[in-house]
Amino acid sequence: MTETLTPFVAALLPLMPFLIPLPVILPAVAAALALLSGRHPNLQRAIALGTLTALIVLTASMVVVVDLEGIQTVQLGGWDAPVGITLVADRLSAVMLTVSSVVLFCVMWYAISQGIRDGGKDEPVAVFLPTYLLLSMGVNMSFLAGDLFNLYVGFEVFLVASYVLLTLGASPARVRAGVSYVMVSMVSSMIFLFGLAMVYAAVGTVNLAQIGMRMEDVPTGTRAAIFGTLLVAFGIKAAVFPLDAWLPDSYPTAPSLVTAVFAGLLTKVGVYSIIRMRSVVFTDGSLDGLFMWVALATMLVGILGAMAQNDIKRLLSFTLVSHIGYMIFGIALGSAQGLSGAIFYAVHHILVQTALFLVVGLIERQAGxxxxxxLGSLAYSAPVIAVLYFIPAINLGGIPPFSGFLGKIILLEAGANEGGFMSWLLIGGAVVTSLLTLYVMVLVWSKGFWRDRKDAPEGNVAMARPAPLADITDEVEFVERDDVGRMPVGMVASTATLIAASLVVTMLAGPIAGVTGRAAESAQDVNIYRSAVLGTTADNPGRTVDQQRLDDGSDTLRNRDHMLPEPQPAIEEDQP
Structure with missing residues (x-):
């Protein structure tokens, strides 16, 4: 297989400095073009779909190149690292870019097929596609950023776009949820900015590779305080316990397709940032014990919250929180195997969780x-939706041989190999969470699909009269809408495509686990990342350019990076 790909990689390798920035540049340009073409919906949709299709091809190619040739970097702004803007494509970022591109494409296809509406029947939302493309740009920028400042910029770009998407339609419930989401996100951003300032005050740089090198000389207490501050910011975005209370109240009020992309991607950007900080900057593992307790609480509190829900959107929002705990579990172990399991599980969860929220949109379209x-009788009235729900549901529940089961096995094995009381406690918590997840997925099946609708407590409400707009659901009023029960082919096809992608992860679990394993190993070896970002010398590949210049007595580097005085000429003494 490697020999077959060698000519392809050889052709792409010289182009990587030009290809790496494209996941950021293409959505930004496409957003501007889509906004300008707002009066021509077909052209706007062609621009959006064409851009995301190109991103899938581009990011998949990047995975092949970086897996065979190692980390690829590009320096922007006319300055070399660590002064300039560095974009880094390694196995971890390339895998996350590819999965996110697939999800973004399928959700946009779903949205275009559904027909996004702005409160009126005949007026499509002209700002949806440009805003969605800006969201794509921010997510991609976060994955590629090689410094803290541009990671912060990427966060802010997709958060601003998410504010617009969350309140799409401007219903009272969505505006209330949007205000809560904006306030929480602003607090998170302020904490992130404060942490960034602490980092710069401590080490004098924002480049991740150089921060990691200099952070080794920072006192342990100061280092832990900085890491803790950044973890609070990223923990809010990732929705880990106890920073997760905002998510179940914010996500269910948005349209299902918006909730799908939020659930699938935005929380994983927070997880990705935690992985990057733990593996590149704060490598001593001083907070791994805290991570373990957070992972356990996140898994159990999330799934217990899901068991108490009567609305599928809120139920899935709680399961989303719960399964973030599996990824934190892998990070907390501090081993390459644990990190590999976390990355593999993130890939699985992005696809499956997004697909489930899209299925909820189909349910709302069908049943109101x-x-x-x-709900009830959906297995008979909508068998296609039943199949589309059943496959990702049992996947999320961890039934073998699906990817959810395989991801959990990798994490459980890593925990067993690590040993210790907390590792075994986490293994027990992970098993309990998996069983309870399967329980709530079967509960949705039995109530929504298998039970006769007339046996539901309120089974006649939506059929007999229009239901009022609830705070936590996207109710469909039958009197005002004539498309209930009629599902466009594109909505079904896009959902099926995403489910098929999750099945591909199952069928290709070996190769994918190999990539995530190599991604974890390279992430664990900080010298690989630092050398790739800061540069290496021909005679000593293990030392960075900064280190070599320092050894050679470079006055410029010595003065700039280490604030040492210029060397003075030696004073020759008279010889007797």
């Missing part, structure tokens, strides 16, 4: 509600 108190 996502409340389990009003």
């Amino acid at each position: 509600t996502s409340s389990l108190r009003r």
